Amino acid sequence: MAKQVTIKEIAQMAGVSPGTVDRILHNRGNVSASSTEAVERVLAATGYKYNIHTSAISLKKTYRIIIAIPTAVKGEYWGIVQLGIERAIEEYSDINIQCEYAFYNQFDIYSCRSSFRSILDRNPNAVIIGATFASETAILCEKLDNAGIPYAFVDSVVEGTKPVVTYSSDQNACGRIVGRLLELFSPGYDAEFAVFGSRRTGNERATNSMSRISGLLEYFNERKSGRTIKESKISVLDPEESEKDILRFLNDNPKVKCIAILNSRGYIIADILASHSIEDINIVSFDLTTNNSRCLEEGSIAAVICQRPELQGFHAVKSLIHALLYNVRDKDIHHFMPADIIIRENLMFYQEIFIN
Amino acid sequence: MAKQVTIKEIAQMAGVSPGTVDRILHNRGNVSASSTEAVERVLAATGYKYNIHTSAISLKKTYRIIIAIPTAVKGEYWGIVQLGIERAIEEYSDINIQCEYAFYNQFDIYSCRSSFRSILDRNPNAVIIGATFASETAILCEKLDNAGIPYAFVDSVVEGTKPVVTYSSDQNACGRIVGRLLELFSPGYDAEFAVFGSRRTGNERATNSMSRISGLLEYFNERKSGRTIKESKISVLDPEESEKDILRFLNDNPKVKCIAILNSRGYIIADILASHSIEDINIVSFDLTTNNSRCLEEGSIAAVICQRPELQGFHAVKSLIHALLYNVRDKDIHHFMPADIIIRENLMFYQEIFIN
């Protein structure tokens, strides 16, 4: 509410010209130690803040942001992330922002590698990274660091890097939530739980799934309820195979009343069960994709944990813009998204996206 | 991404001066029919959009927004709404916005009446209304309509009014969610449910509570599960009285394993039960207030339904600013907040507020 201090006022107080203040604010160099000190003192005293509006007008530079994420499919996880990104660009349509996507196959490290390699050649001002392969990502980040190009992580964070900002979920905590939901959705006292991962070679979002499962196990260990968890894998690539897998599993484990799928493919299991009219088994999955949304409505999925992918995309862009234009970085680098629990009864509310 | 058309360009195309275009855009009058028509044709053809940044700079007017809501207590529902409002004002700190609160006692219609009566005298440019008493609110809205002052609703909507925008929850749907949660949090097949309202004369947020209860009953009717719901009231004003009420109720209804409280005062029941070491009863309540938050952590409350009050406050301010400054109104007037389900395991995520 307090009146904004202007650059001109700062200059006057420090006994220099506005141009000098500007140079210091954008550390453009070519300014003497004495002036720097004088201005910085005034800056600290007054708590100067950029006026985003006026800087936006006079800025005519075009910023190129490259978005390096797994291929975005409409209605699936990365597609929703993209939605948030586009929304942010619209919000900042007064600024010239050029978005280029560098998609890669999240199941193919070679695709990731070749995609990441070309990024610097494309001359980005900033990069948004949806990391799958830690090693490849680390290499990219080092190159970006050397070039002084700011970057942000969405969905997951790779250790040892220096992002401007990250938007992700605490997957370990999500695993604990799954644990709780498994209990809740298992009626009766003798029910057993099951967890399905995917039978797949390579490390498809391995880190996320691993963290989820360790959180889940942690939860049950602490509870000491004596209940058992059956783990199993299903093959994703071959539908017939996975159908057989599941039916065999249920036959072997008749006490299982609730199955958690630690990725976004709960709808596959749900559809298989529905096609066999198996209705007494509750399914918990991740991500509010179109398919999972449909299954929630139909009742074949009991609950979905959602980590606001659109918000992640939106904020990543927003933070990078602030870093680029106003040279402002958030104090907190790591932001964790809420883990929304979505059931049939509150599903409708999550269709309208509130990001700004 | 398409290049913005400027007023100057519009003027040139229409063969008039920029001033004339400006007059038409702000319908300031004093412009001939022929010019109006010419400009409006160009306007429609080009799809002109205000550049918020440049208009923000040249605008030096101070806007006074009056916020007429129940007394905001830190950590309680309206306190969190206020948080969102303040956040919005900070976000728009480049614009001169003056916020004045007109608090009233939500349990006292006379307090509301006198508060609402003074609002027009305070010369607002816009008003945010947190409605409790429908009749009083309708009177206020009519006066605002006549004066041409835009207003927004938060938390609830009063019929027959013409707000610029509303941010609220579908309370009926929230009632259905409660129904589902009651089932989930009642282990065993013979458990009964209970719903507590507050024993209070007058209509404290009556509409909201009523809608919730009807949604809840609807849900159980549709389910035809044959389960019974016990309804009861507890007195809020007298702690000793409410303690007796509850213990008597539980004694009379030993099969009740889950109690829903249809307002934000679940923590009161939770604390009473905890003080008697009653641990096998799950409590479901509304609103993530400080107290409910604490009870979730302690485990004395099982779940809370939260309707993002901070988001409501934030967006109400944002929409009004857009209406005032840029003469832009959202197409959709009524916005419904997501109903987040919060349990101990995902509580931590809802402490950081993501509104923008």
Next chain:
DNA sequence: GTTAATTTTGTGCACGTCCACGGAATAAAT
């Protein structure tokens, strides 16, 4: 047909920041 009143239109400045340009001051080189 001249003057006055009124409506309509154009012009120009301000807002705060960015940044290019050129001038001033200082240091280095001869």
Next chain:
DNA sequence: ATTTATTCCGTGGACGTGCACAAAATTAAC
């Protein structure tokens, strides 16, 4: 001491909109 290079600094225009004021055009009044 003069020239040249280098560092440092101030000035002023541009961005697009809002708005006040003056100019022009139209209408009304006599």
